[in-house]
Amino acid sequence: MANDTSESAKAAKLAALRVALPATSETVYLNSGTNGPHSRALLDATVAKLTSDFELGRIGSDFYPSVMQEAAEIRTMLASIMGCDADEVALTRNAIEGMNIGVMGINWRPGDELVTTQLEHVCLFNLIGLAAHRHGITVRTVDIGNGDGDVTARLMAACTSRTRAVVTSHVQWSTGAVLDMTDLAGACRERGILTIIDGAQSGGHVPMDMHAFGVDIYAIPGQKWLCGPVGTGAVYVRRESMGDVLPTYLRGGSFDVNGFVVPSPGASRYETAEVNPLTGAGFRAGLQWIVDEVGLDWAYDRIRQLGERCYDGLATIPGIHLVTPRGQKAGLICFQIDGMTPQELTATLAERGYTIRYVEQKPSPLVARISCGWWLTEDEVDGVVDEIALIVAANAA
Numbered sequence: 001m002a003n004d005t006s007e008s009a010k011a012a013k014l015a016a017l018r019v020a021l022p023a024t025s026e027t028v029y030l031n032s033g034t035n036g037p038h039s040r041a042l043l044d045a046t047v048a049k050l051t052s053d054f055e056l057g058r059i060g061s062d063f064y065p066s067v068m069q070e071a072a073e074i075r076t077m078l079a080s081i082m083g084c085d086a087d088e089v090a091l092t093r094n095a096i097e098g099m100n101i102g103v104m105g106i107n108w109r110p111g112d113e114l115v116t117t118q119l120e121h122v123c124l125f126n127l128i129g130l131a132a133h134r135h136g137i138t139v140r141t142v143d144i145g146n147g148d149g150d151v152t153a154r155l156m157a158a159c160t161s162r163t164r165a166v167v168t169s170h171v172q173w174s175t176g177a178v179l180d181m182t183d184l185a186g187a188c189r190e191r192g193i194l195t196i197i198d199g200a201q202s203g204g205h206v207p208m209d210m211h212a213f214g215v216d217i218y219a220i221p222g223q224k225w226l227c228g229p230v231g232t233g234a235v236y237v238r239r240e241s242m243g244d245v246l247p248t249y250l251r252g253g254s255f256d257v258n259g260f261v262v263p264s265p266g267a268s269r270y271e272t273a274e275v276n277p278l279t280g281a282g283f284r285a286g287l288q289w290i291v292d293e294v295g296l297d298w299a300y301d302r303i304r305q306l307g308e309r310c311y312d313g314l315a316t317i318p319g320i321h322l323v324t325p326r327g328q329k330a331g332l333i334c335f336q337i338d339g340m341t342p343q344e345l346t347a348t349l350a351e352r353g354y355t356i357r358y359v360e361q362k363p364s365p366l367v368a369r370i371s372c373g374w375w376l377t378e379d380e381v382d383g384v385v386d387e388i389a390l391i392v393a394a395n396a397a
């Protein structure tokens with residue numbers, strides 16, 4: 001009975017939360033790895049801000065102080081979500097901007113080495129390539145398979161005395177593998193190597209604790225698992241590592257006209273623009289709603305359970321090959337299908353009301369990818385698994 005009550009309380013909580021996320025009724029929302037659904041709190045705050053800017057103008061003496069206050073509140077909120085201090089957080093426009101702040105901020109010398117994996121996102125490979133061209137650094141790309149097993153050992157085996165940074169993702173976008181951040185950062189620190197982590201698929205998806213991880217730089221987007229607007233994100237820079245990460249562009253600081261400059265204190269030195277007042281208002285209100293109404297621990301637990309359910313369901317379907325490592329998964333489940341491309345499966349599922357995506361960027365494997373956001377019901381997860389079973393069986397017949 002007690003169990004019934006807690007089950008029904010859980011269902012009632014979920015139903016109420018889903019009302020505040022109308023996009024989750026429009027489709028079975030299985031693609032937060034691209035963009036999460038917006039909450040009504042985000043919508044209301046954005047509209048209110050646009051309305052007040054429209055009606056009152058943007059030149060009152062309180063306009064800029066209020067923009068700065070908004071930014072401070074977002075940094076504080078993200079710091080509590082990321083497990084760090086607010087002055088270690090810089091606001092960005094996406095994940096890759098934060099990765100640029102890290103990778104381009106190092107005072108590279110020709111012949112220095114950067115170690116990464118073959119699974120990284122295309123945008124990150126572009127950035128690494130640019131850094132290699134610009135600074136004459138050597139890139140060592142380690143094949144870590146699907147990200148299973150002791151990834152730290154494989155990365156460390158590629159490091160030499162010239163290695164300055166290991167650059168990889170916390171959650172791999174094309175396999176869903178969750179890497180052990182504490183282990184990786186510890187091994188790197190022992191060797192004096194910086195860790196620069198792409199958190200594009202981890203922010204809002206798995207628990208983050210920068211101080212416990214011990215990483216140096218960690219970039220997240222707002223628009224994916226945190227359900228924020230496009231054009232939002234943040235980068236954590238460990239306080240003790242700020243001396244190793246020079247601002248590539250500079251806006252805030254103090255100077256003398258002969259060319260001496262002291263950048264702004266803390267990670268805000270890496271910010272080159274004010275927060276956009278509209279996206280900022282929406283982002284903050286949306287985050288507040290997730291923290292207060294959803295609860296991050298509840299969300300992380302639910303994502304993990306739904307990921308498990310999805311994985312176990314797919315594992316029973318003949319002709320499905322799971323790419324996600326069983327022992328290192330969370331809510332991002334990647335797989336391949338005998339006799340059918342992930343593109344075909346994605347298109348057929350879309351016709352039936354399920355929105356997933358495929359990843360087709362080499363050197364990542366070609367996969368179909370399901371993002372198990374906390375807003376999904378168990379029936380929806382079972383539904384997509386059943387639908388995939390029907391599609392695969394019909395294709396094989």
Ligand SMILES: Cc1ncc(COP(=O)(O)O)c(C=O)c1O
Pocket residue numbers: 033034093094095096097120121123124169171172173198200201220221222233
């Ligand atoms: C692992 C990874 N890195 C980077 C990106 C790019 O994200 P953003 O647009 O936030 O820079 C993505 C987007 O899907 C991603 O999955």
